[in-house]
Amino acid sequence: MNQVGLLYVGAVLLLNGLMLLGRVPARSAAALNLFVGALQCLTPTVLIIQAGGDQDAILGASGLYLFGFTYLYVGVANLANLEPAGIGWFSLFVAGAAVVYSGLSFWHDHDPVFGVIWLAWALLWALFFAVLGLGAERLTRFTGWLTVFFSQPTCTVPAFLALTGGYRPSAGLAWLAAALLAALTGVAALLARRAPEPRSVPAATAAAA
Template sequence: MGAIGLLFSGAALFLNSLMLLGKAEEKSVAFFNILVGALQVVTPVYLIMISDQSNWSMFNNGAVFLFGFTYLYLGATILKGFDSSGLGWYSLWVAMMALVYAAVYYIQENDVLNTFIWVMWAFLWFLFYLSSALKKPYEAYIGKVAFVQSWVTLTLPSLFMLLDLWQIEKLQQIWIYVCAASCFYFAVTAVLFFRTQQKEEVLQEEIA
């Protein structure tokens, strides 16, 4: 995915995280999702048209559609008031595709950093599946995961790319540790979140 596409994906995910955390109004965020989604559907079509049409070019450019259709689907779901189950099942499918991308980057390219990032994206899409398709009340937790990922996997890497720093080996090594620290944060936050939920359920049972 190009640096500009990553940058605006970071912006969209940042706004979505604030929406999930109750700090941004849904419809205003949905409109931005539509804008970014449209950009990330038109752009890969153009890139595919001017590419060498090889399988690897198709594979790389096709990844942008995963993001583009997610943002378009989310924006339309909110603006039109659709049930979110379709979006949730689509998110599960994208989570599985993200794992395929992770495996290819690891096996074919031996690219640990991109493998790590794709696994993190797969985890986030899986959380959207749990929330949207299975109606799990995990918005507060998903908002925190999305907030961190908007910066760690999208916004900052895209800025490094634009500044021609992303290819520096030392920076990539550091970023692997940043991703690992982020995953540790996700795990700790998950434990605290579910413990709080259990306590609230016990209190509700006692009151009832």
């Protein structure tokens, strides 16, 4: 996982979680989705070109496209006001792929921490499938809160640790990460049950609705 790209994935996940919670308009979130999506497509392409046929390097870069295509898709859909079902069904494919990358992290890369993180991402993409592909609106707030909560510990924090040379994967750290993510999932479930806070709606938005 390229750590520079991962840093900005944390930003776009945070924004998209807030979008699902109704805090950020979809069109306003589109630009960052396009920027990060483009970065997550350009970066693995460069890495694959420079790999010189090294299959491990190519495999490591290949997962970045899952993020790149997702965010480009979201950005374009938000700007063009497309139906979200396509993103949802694409997310089902990505969720399955994320489970495979999790297994590779555990047994091929010997990095149990990212094995746990890939599973967390698989859960998020599975929820995107349920909300956007199957229309399970009752899960929207839970998905929004979980996306907000997962954005930093699965992306920003490990990215900064890796960029500063402080990332040391171990079984103990993997269990700690799993416990933290499980706790955040519980908090997201509790918050999702609360009624959304009433907010004033700008006149332009109300007219558009």
